[in-house]
Amino acid sequence: MARDYIQENLINTGRTIIKEKGVEFLTARKLSEASGYSVGTIYNQFGNMDNFILIQNYLTLDSLYHRFLKVKTDSAYERLNMYASVFAEFVMENRNFWFMVFNFHLKQSERTFSITYLRRISTMVMLIEKSFKELYPLLKSDKRHVSVQVLWICLFGVSSLLTTSSLESYSKVEQTKICKFLLNTYLTGIKVLEKLV
Amino acid sequence: MARDYIQENLINTGRTIIKEKGVEFLTARKLSEASGYSVGTIYNQFGNMDNFILIQNYLTLDSLYHRFLKVKTDSAYERLNMYASVFAEFVMENRNFWFMVFNFHLKQSERTFSITYLRRISTMVMLIEKSFKELYPLLKSDKRHVSVQVLWICLFGVSSLLTTSSLESYSKVEQTKICKFLLNTYLTGIKVLEKLV
């Protein structure tokens, strides 16, 4: 009966743990203690901890998506730059959550994103593709598709590094600067390629 | 006395486990069973499992570095392309090992690469920077530095995604193609930027 309420409660408690301490502290027992529900209840509600974390990750992706939706500018170029900023900021603000999206790997199933993930992600890629269409009208659709995919993957890849402190210790280049520099160099490259084909 | 031999033996046994089954199966007990040494011996030799995995990761980075060293071409442009190919191939060939480099996070210490890692990595970045120097002689050294860093981080980021099957399920773009496309678009972009400044 109070099923939804319990789920909501557990998810919120989990999100607090992740935000404050990181996903490493999100264990069944700790979640149980923090929420007041027993370990068994967590398993009744979510099946297993992997699934619980998948739900958390979906929420994170959803949250990013809605930030993207707020970006509204006529200029496609400006819009893409804003996406990059929004993205970089989001990743930094939600470090622990974004870290989870990439660096949590399911124990029992494979190293894959779930179908639900993919749907959320592809809606975001479509936003970028739309901007590309405006910015590079001459670019053929298959070439455009590839170039959007590659850009997205790069940003994804960079962001996955941003969440760990690996970059801090390695590169002295500022983190938002990385995204911006990547985007602009890449877009410039595409502009040249557009004219060639 | 046979200390080195034991370490070598354990490392090799570990490498076999990782190659065949993945880092998830590399546990102290399984390594103990596979090698014939007791759990305690592993700890005598390596202190803890984190450290053992760090050593494994160092070997992986070293192996990549030596592949880079084999690349020899006069043309800087061609050389960079070969680096990209070598890199993509290496990552695919050594999926389980490369996966470890990124997706293994130390339990007790922080989410950082160790100093030894960094030294290995920066020698590789220097190879790229050298090629950049030849390819873009007009580019100021600080700009060049940033652009090399960003490219490297992108390749790193992409590769960290390549090791998981997240990309397979998400993008239909071929994996080596991603690296090549990224490189060429990026290099084209830099060429334009070089002339502007």
Place this chain on the structure above:
DNA sequence: ACAAAAAATGAACGGTGTTCAATTTTTTTC
């Protein structure tokens, strides 16, 4: 050959995800 030092051992500790018989709560039936 024996004592001393060094190395190897594996049971034991506290943690993890997960299961499921036993309990408690809720709903239905009369």
Place this chain on the structure above:
DNA sequence: GAAAAAAATTGAACACCGTTCATTTTTTGT
């Protein structure tokens, strides 16, 4: 409203994990 049936909740128990350290075995020095 009480008894019976159904559903939900519980937490001890299981098999694993990394790690420790008293005990045993091996090696070394004399």
